[in-house]
Amino acid sequence: MTAPTGTAPIARALVQLLRSNPTLKSGLTGGIHEGVAPLGSVFPWLVYNLQYGPMEYGWGDLTIPSGYTVVVFGRDQVEARNLDGLVVETLHDVELSVEGQTTLFSRRILDLSSADVDDEGQKVYGIGGVHELWTSQTL
């Protein structure tokens, strides 16, 4: 019986796929970060975070319906929205190459939008959403 590989390879595959889009990669000047971007990062940047990852065991297999929050933060609302569009284009309904697991589906299930003011008093827009990725592993 194989041990469950969990959500780590899913996150790896997600980042790999995001980086594989050259337009998105060049547009994200501040880079792609897990959780939070380090201090001094240049806008725009992308932050991804595991929102949930319950494990559903079946007879001989394991399904993980994991949710990842992917948000683009930028000074310009239009730029952030365009980059988010590229994120959806890259992630929606595609097959991720997850090590040891098979992708069942990958979809944007929730949109998020926020506006904040940073320490310099300038506006920061956060545009993104939650992507649900269903993967299956044979145990």
Place this chain on the structure above:
Amino acid sequence: MAYTLNRSAATNLVARRVDLGIDITLNRIKGLAKSLAPVRKTKPTGGRNRADPAEVRFYRRTTRERVETTQALGEIGQQVGATAQQTADAINMGDTRKYTDTRLATGGKKGNPDTARRARLVKALADAGLVAKLARRGPVRADTKADVARLHGVRVEFEGNVATAFVGGTLRKSIRVVNARRTGNVIRGSVRADAPYAKYVEFPTHRTKAQPFLLPAFKAYAGDSTKLAKEIRRQQGG
């Protein structure tokens, strides 16, 4: 913010069971969300922190002592152009130990006016004999500190020599179930987090990491509602 469960209830025979099932699921979601919701905790190292041992010591004085000291602090503060609060902060933040060098009275190497004010304040306190009086104060037992902090709405837990003050709990308290309500053949119930900043905890902001609590709880019991729906279909002969 809230997440809602919608279930179609086709017949009245199973309606009650559906209501009960949804209520149980919602309460399970609420329970898990409460345990996942982060509680703000801090290590009491700074004087501005209510559970700081120095400040607790300050509160520990008798009322008479406190009134006398507050008056004295106000008078001394006035001499050097500081408020009573700034004077109290100077004691609580350990300035009486840090700003003893008389050369700091001109603001140190960088000529910092804040450093100059603090140093002048400490000198004035020393001249009034208050620094020595504060230094003589004996240590207060850990459980007494925790009791005093609790009176100020702060829970303190001690593990060895390390004290952790829990100053939060608002988010957890704000999580509640909105009871299932029937509209036509749709039953709707919600689990809500009413704290205004709940969204900024659940999802990331440009300066903070997400600490999801509501969506993971909802997803953990999403299977229950599917099972419930299957059972209803079976009871209906579907």
